[in-house]
Amino acid sequence: MKNFTLTFLLSLCFLAAAMAGETPTRNFLDPTALGIEEHFLANGMRVLTWEDHSAPVVTLQVAYHVGSVNERPGITGISHLFEHMMFKGSRKFGPEEHANIVQANGGRLNAFTTNDMTLYYENIAADKLELIISLEAEREANLAITAENLASEREVVKEERRMRTDNNTFGDVIEQLMTNAYVAHPYTWPVVGWMSDLDAITLHDCQEYHRIHYAPNNATAVIVGDFNTLEAIKLMERYFGRIPKQEPPPPVPTVEPAQRGERIIYLHRRAQLPMLFAGYHIPAIATADMPALVMASKILSDGESSRIYQKMVYQDQLALYAGGSADENQFPGLFNAYCGMNIGKDIEEGKKVLFSLIEGLAQNPPTPEELQKAKNQVEADFLLGLQSNMRKGLQLASYQTLANDWRLMFKEPEQYQAVTSEKVAEVAARYFKPENRTTVILIPEKGKPTQQ
């Protein structure tokens, strides 16, 4: 039960990295040949199946198309708090019984919430598929939360916030980046929520949230592993099929206005060494510039031969770590840039070098060798992403939920291969510029208490 903010999104970007290339890889780019099928239950629930009989195990993932982006001020953090409540009992089971039953059947389970999605999963021996389908259906249809459960879980989530954000320099800086990079769009508030909102969320808010968002027509179930597709669909129909569909949730209407000038925030807190997190606004997933932005991130920061690592970490020894990556979000996200300074190194120097490397991509486009290296990297990433059922399922669920197109998982690899050096320079010129940039600089102070 985690909440993933930027870190998760960073990793999604790597999940998303993929490629076509010569023969062996091509076999892995055809969803039909791989045996992936899409089905719909009568109530609108989408079911994606991917048989893989190499090990006697199966994963079930249920992704609800709801995240912190669907919240409003006053109840920020409710998507994630609600994810916790999904473990607190239903008509047939008491608090935590869902988890106990799964574990007592040899299964592993968890859930996570992002800005765009809430996903629940069980990984278990293949012969327990019916059990976990019944359990996921049970908590979708019959969740029974109480004021008492909410009271204790609210405290659990506040501890989670204290751990991940208030008492963690990275969490704190990333929260400041998001909240300053966005002035209107809901990406401005943290997935875990503001502390005051965590205190204010009511039982009624949770019930409404469940009613509106946890409908079968707002969910995608993904099953990957050792099972028979026909039988699995019958089980899905049996357990999920009678859950009534709902009115579609209201859309997120707010569009982030174009940034009209550089924003820079100096965050003063107790810390040892300065660091910087910055973001340039970029488009959403599945838009025309995204493949070139992903390739830009590879050239800038994938591996120790990448431009940022070579210059900042290796040659100049300015930074302990440094890099950049493109969000692939449902709504326009950020191209993230970051560096943490070595002892005695000036953060203003780090900032200058980091931004000149990123913004300089427009004037210094990738060399043919750099571009081919990036294409080889995305090819390998794609194949490595097919090693586990869990990872395969997460990719299908994410592409479906964020881009409304699970097939994008298999289209992006070819899109990456088509990216040219000119295109990388073009998107760099379009997005990597100071007026489109928000920067948070951590200024270490001794003796500065954490903001509550």
Next chain:
Amino acid sequence: MKTLNFTFFACLLIVTLADGTTWADGNRKGKDVVPAYKPKSEEPPKPVVLPPIHQKTFANGLKVIVVEHHELPIVSLRLMCKAGSFFDPTGKAGLTQFTTSLMDKGTETLSATDIAQKIDFMGGSLNASSGWDASYVETTVLKKYLSSVAELFRDVALHPAFSTEEIERLRQQTLSSLETDKDQPESLADKEFNRWLFSGYPYAQPIEGTETSVASFSRDDVLAQYGLIFIPNNAVLAVVGDVDAETGFDLAQKVLGDWKQGVVPSVSVSMPAPPQGLNIHLVDKPDATQAQIRMGHLGVSRQTEDYFPLVVMNYILGGGGFSSRLMKEIRSKMGLTYGISSGFAMRMHPGEFVIETFTKNASVTDAIKASRELVKQFQVEGPTEEELKAAKAYLTGSYPMNFETPSQIAGQLLNIEIYNLGSDYIAKYRSRIEAVTIAEVRRVAEKYLHPDNLDIVVVSKAQDVESSLKGLAPVTVIGIE
């Protein structure tokens, strides 16, 4: 309130939907639209199915394991030398990790940047690392790059340059990294706990070293440590992925077949004295709004004859996530933390038993007291039949999930090698878990848990928590620098 526009589907069971279906409202009125699951008759879990595994020992003593896994065109090479940071010389904590980190930073013929460019161009990964009990060189690439990576792998494993320039660069990096660690409450807590519990023993020092030790490393130190650890007659190479046995062994022969034997290292250190009574070390982090807590004592080595009862016992106590007693009580019931767990660090030598958690400053004593009482009560009561059954079902049922990917399979096989667990280990794992009885769980809980003799570390704002902690046990306050 809700729309029930519902079309019947051919193979759907007949449904009557009541209007009164309720949603998440705490009461359970209305028709239940989700049928109850009826478990089929209990079947024994399916056996763990392993891909073909081939083993051979070369003339120089190197053991080679080839695991054929043809699902994807990917191959990994993982070299494991059965000596790690436990062999850091006195005063040179962190030397093994420092040494392995330098291995891919230049060889006799290639610079660090050459190596990075080559492996990145293949889209692969190549790195060297170490833990307490072993040191590793690993690479993963697409099969089409296998012969090019083999050369690179050989060069990194057998001919690292350890140039003074790279030594200085890594020294600065390591010192900066040690500095940033001081911002992380989790890291501060772990380090203080180990420093105190294992005083005078290798585990007392951080595996990555200290400012003093890292400052002292010379090139001769690094060369000596490399020579001590990297010898074929104390090593295993796993070749895993889309290769057949012959190709795998040929490749291993080409890469490491002419590697010269050395003397298998050994070291003997006596264990520190166990904690007596309850004592608290409070690391003062004046900006903390949450307290990180570690409480524990000395534990057992991986070779303990009580391994299986201990695993079952710890699952019930604090290793079993939501099903553990600690999680049920301290998180689910009391809402004091987001996470709490217990565990034995089982390595070649006895590691720690530790309970880890965190809570807001105001509830630090409640969390410590409740956890300690829970352990004591568990020793008195022992597990219930139901808890024992659930623990065994989890441990046996989830076992196949440790063998899903080639990398997991390699990890499991190397683990058997390093701790000498025997060639029948995987086959017998489940029956050994099944054989654990309530009496055994009680016995090991009694024997290996010592809730009255605990070293307790708290990282928090001393001003907020010191006086309440003093109500529990004597407190020593420690600064961060």
